[in-house]
Amino acid sequence: MGNLIVNEFVKIFKRKSTYAMFLFLILIVVGGGFLTKYLNSLDEPVSQDNWKEELAKETEQMKKDLEEMPASMRAAFEDEIAINEYRIAHDLPPSDYNMWSFIGDSGTYITIVGLFVIIVAAGIVANEFSWGTIKSLIIKPYKRWKILLAKYVMVLLFMLIVLALLFISAVAVGAVLFGPGDGGSQIHLSYADGKVVEQSQLLYLAKSYLLNSVGVLLLATMAFMISTIFRSSGTAIGISVFLLLAGDTITSFFAMKFDWAKYILFANTNLMAYLEGKPMVEGMTMGFSITMLTIYFIVFQVLAFLFFTKRDVSN
């Protein structure tokens, strides 16, 4: 089993396209860093002396705006007001943009990580069929389910590697361009269930990277299943990338009209929302989402393994 995984590892890391992905990701983070640096230089820095007065004024204005707002947009504002009030009450000045802020912002690039992981997941089985190498692989003295499991483990490894690469690039670029920030920047404030919670910035960021990757993981598993069934990476990449980019939008559209939207995969992938107290459909809980995600995961895997182990290989 271990050797099967080593083989998969070699096949991925001996291909130039893999390094092209890594380079692209690093360039995006570096580019994003410089762009952010430039945009920040246009803003006035927060004055450290009378920040309390300024923040209080800002918060007052937000409260007024809140009354005229549609209900759907209110939640985000309420969070910010609560956090601002907490800062004033506990004497925690808001920090200037720093390394931590940049790492947090770079979390949006998880979509790009998702894209790469989907490409790998969609190709890892389908390519063997298109290269014709599937036959020599299946004739090896390993049961078929072991061969497929090794491939799925490789997809997971690849996802962790790319995520780590993103995180490390963001730390490096952030540290060089924005500096580590002051003491206050080490603390993250979030608002959930009517309370403001303090936690370590590093822990919060690690958690948010991993939780934001849950959607990526499920989509990669779906791509893995589709490509195993159809033996073509194109179909799998097409469907999965479309859902990666548009899944949230489509789901929110249904969520406005129908209650069953909460059973859609994408209504459940954003686990971060529960930590911040804003689920996509009213009344959903973290437990419900984890159950739904588990069901989807099992269905994808059962289909993939059934098709792979039962199929007559004939092309």
Add this chain to the structure above:
Amino acid sequence: MKPVVELKNVTKIIGGKKIIDSISFSVYEGEVFGLLGPNGAGKTTTMRMMTGLMRITSGEILINGRSIARDFENAVRQIGAIVENPEMYKFLTGYENLKQAARLAKGVTKERMDEIIDLVGLTPRIHDKVKNYSLGMRQRLGIALCLLHDPKILILDEPTNGLDPAGIREIRNYLRSLAREKNLAVIVSSHLLSEVELMCDRVAIMQKGRLIDVQKVHGEGDAERQTYRFTVNDADRAANVLKSKGIEAAADGQKLEAALAKQQVPDVIKWLVEENLLIYEVKPLRKTLEDRFLEITAAKEAAVNG
């Protein structure tokens, strides 16, 4: 001799259609066994079932006594196979391709790898990417890949497809020597009679998913008397000469055919020369596998059609 591959009433049904209809045969160690038949006869399907690529609908295939369906890992361990073209990872070098196979086999040492690379003559190019290999080199790497784990049985689907005459000859000699020297059972398929005739010891003739007959390639047909064909300037006169000596002969234009024992041939030539006949050519007409193949298939066809 013990059978290393046994097929017992193997049947394959795809979409309600019988692709393979209850075939049985055994292959022994040290022989080259051919599967012969026109395209669509079921040769490749049979090979796919022997290697576990396809499931068997009913019946059983035993590899050294182990069922390919129920004891796949232990059965397939003893097989080296190339089904259709030898496909490898083109972005890897020849060596890295071998390494992939070595990791999945038991007890393949570095020395074994070097030995096999040397055996197929790829030593100078083994660290080149496979995408830069010629077809012949890929074929040789393919053989190295399936021999690496020292299998007892070699299964090759159309092994000479796409090779030039020199390459075909090389493969043919190599397979024969594997059977002779390493005592391997080699199973090849082909739709070319001439090729099977040169390469195999025994041949299973397949048609429309059925096994028509299993024959020895050499031996049975070679009776002591053989038909010889004489090309002469006047065949009718020559036929009369032979008849006067008590030998039955058939004349057709310039060609004369007669069934003779080998030692009679010089006499016949002498008689014809004495009668001032001009002899251009004398050759034995060996009954080819093709003739037998056509005879057998025609006879079965006739029997089926009543």
